[in-house]
Amino acid sequence: MKTEDSFFRKSDYCKNCFDCDHRSELFNVLTEEQMYRLNNNRYEVIYNAGETIHKQGSSATHVITLTSGLAKLYLEGKHRDIILEILKPTDFFAAPGIFVDNRHHYTIKAITPTTACFLDVEHFREMINKNPYFAQKYIEMMNEKTINSFGKILELTQKQMPGRVAGAILYLSNTIYESKNMDMELSRQDIADLCGLSKESTIRILKDFKDAEYISLEGKHLTIKDHESLQQIYNNG
Amino acid sequence: MKTEDSFFRKSDYCKNCFDCDHRSELFNVLTEEQMYRLNNNRYEVIYNAGETIHKQGSSATHVITLTSGLAKLYLEGKHRDIILEILKPTDFFAAPGIFVDNRHHYTIKAITPTTACFLDVEHFREMINKNPYFAQKYIEMMNEKTINSFGKILELTQKQMPGRVAGAILYLSNTIYESKNMDMELSRQDIADLCGLSKESTIRILKDFKDAEYISLEGKHLTIKDHESLQQIYNNG
DNA sequence: TTTATGTATTGATGTAAATCAATTTTTATA
DNA sequence: TATAAAAATTGATTTACATCAATACATAAA
Numbered sequence: 001m002k003t004e005d006s007f008f009r010k011s012d013y014c015k016n017c018f019d020c021d022h023r024s025e026l027f028n029v030l031t032e033e034q035m036y037r038l039n040n041n042r043y044e045v046i047y048n049a050g051e052t053i054h055k056q057g058s059s060a061t062h063v064i065t066l067t068s069g070l071a072k073l074y075l076e077g078k079h080r081d082i083i084l085e086i087l088k089p090t091d092f093f094a095a096p097g098i099f100v101d102n103r104h105h106y107t108i109k110a111i112t113p114t115t116a117c118f119l120d121v122e123h124f125r126e127m128i129n130k131n132p133y134f135a136q137k138y139i140e141m142m143n144e145k146t147i148n149s150f151g152k153i154l155e156l157t158q159k160q161m162p163g164r165v166a167g168a169i170l171y172l173s174n175t176i177y178e179s180k181n182m183d184m185e186l187s188r189q190d191i192a193d194l195c196g197l198s199k200e201s202t203i204r205i206l207k208d209f210k211d212a213e214y215i216s217l218e219g220k221h222l223t224i225k226d227h228e229s230l231q232q233i234y235n236n237g
Numbered sequence: 238m239k240t241e242d243s244f245f246r247k248s249d250y251c252k253n254c255f256d257c258d259h260r261s262e263l264f265n266v267l268t269e270e271q272m273y274r275l276n277n278n279r280y281e282v283i284y285n286a287g288e289t290i291h292k293q294g295s296s297a298t299h300v301i302t303l304t305s306g307l308a309k310l311y312l313e314g315k316h317r318d319i320i321l322e323i324l325k326p327t328d329f330f331a332a333p334g335i336f337v338d339n340r341h342h343y344t345i346k347a348i349t350p351t352t353a354c355f356l357d358v359e360h361f362r363e364m365i366n367k368n369p370y371f372a373q374k375y376i377e378m379m380n381e382k383t384i385n386s387f388g389k390i391l392e393l394t395q396k397q398m399p400g401r402v403a404g405a406i407l408y409l410s411n412t413i414y415e416s417k418n419m420d421m422e423l424s425r426q427d428i429a430d431l432c433g434l435s436k437e438s439t440i441r442i443l444k445d446f447k448d449a450e451y452i453s454l455e456g457k458h459l460t461i462k463d464h465e466s467l468q469q470i471y472n473n474g
Numbered sequence: 475t476t477t478a479t480g481t482a483t484t485g486a487t488g489t490a491a492a493t494c495a496a497t498t499t500t501t502a503t504a
Numbered sequence: 505t506a507t508a509a510a511a512a513t514t515g516a517t518t519t520a521c522a523t524c525a526a527t528a529c530a531t532a533a534a
Contacts, residue, residue: 075387077395078474096380105384129373132366139365142379143333147342149386150312156394157433158314160520188482196394198522203483397490425512435492440513
């Protein structure tokens, strides 16, 4: 059911792709004709906080661009979830499964009210086949994600708790909120899943950082007070 | 310095790419002209066991196909190495860095005497730009690796020791040696790095499996005696 | 407002796996 | 062959983290 809030957000709907400021930069290399077709085939969906956008294991029929809000992309494990990435506008996502087994290998869930623009996989594949620039852009994007996932593997297996939590704080500050002063929309469990730690351990480390005055923290309001120290803990973690 | 053994292996040198049976299936979609250019630009290198083929952090100038031998592809972490993949003929490898920062983000080292066929990155990029089938094949390959690395993340963070060691044994048997009866060329440390465990812990689990008669193990000769049980341990982890 | 339900916090306890240390076995070298 | 060096094994100890349990707090529903 739509909330009043999401109803009003319908003003967020994009008129067209040509002058859309929510468009992923991936699409900048499309030809005029391809852009036209893109515009005719896309559609937008509005999600409430907590709703699932892609479900791990389900069939991958569309690629998406997040046009507003915040979402988490995570692997559902047996014992816990591992958040690989927080998605924000205008992140583009094409499931790696669309060229393999047409399945989603992770779940994407809205953290805040969110809108996403959907594009049919067949259409996306066609763009790749017909436009080498587009293909190259996509490959660059994929490869960057691969490299990131290497880093994730090392962090999750080699860093210990303080290093991982410091890493999560720096990631949120540098990449997601782009500020040292954050009204985080993530729950403590989300932060834990970002670190691959239990909720309790994460909370304890956050408290340590607060006591050491590296951060200030009240509820979901977090401010980085000593970026230097956090960075050092992350590096030596 | 070349050993006598590696000298004799020069007979392994490929005459040309056209009828090469060490060629990665990726290249099957090349046009005749592209295949001709491939043949003229490639070169082969012979490695002794233990030698480094690609070094993490160094600049990525070539993509490779492993034409003989066995190699390990691993991330060098602060405290330990994580083996992502064992490479065997005719595995193809293009560093994800070639479309990002022109660096290697992992190290590849020969486990046994090994030959690898090198192809210039510029040339490889050209193939991708000029041949959409080739680009698609490459994307498929990349995506498959991405999906595998998701699995790796879950295994390393959620499975405990017996599950991980069982996984490594099954991987070696199913994918690398393609037999239940293996004369493993990997060291105990290699197996540990494949599991993300310490050498000592890995050895202990192997001993447990031997005592339970799931495997027989003498030195580097390993035979799977109870595949079912190993699979179950892997699944329930 | 009251009640309920989920989220956050803190402390006590348990445990999986690493580390350390010593010994044995294997492989390489003089 | 003898000797050195590396790899494998085993046991004892330590520790980083999870789990469990109880309580506090916040948000939403009645």
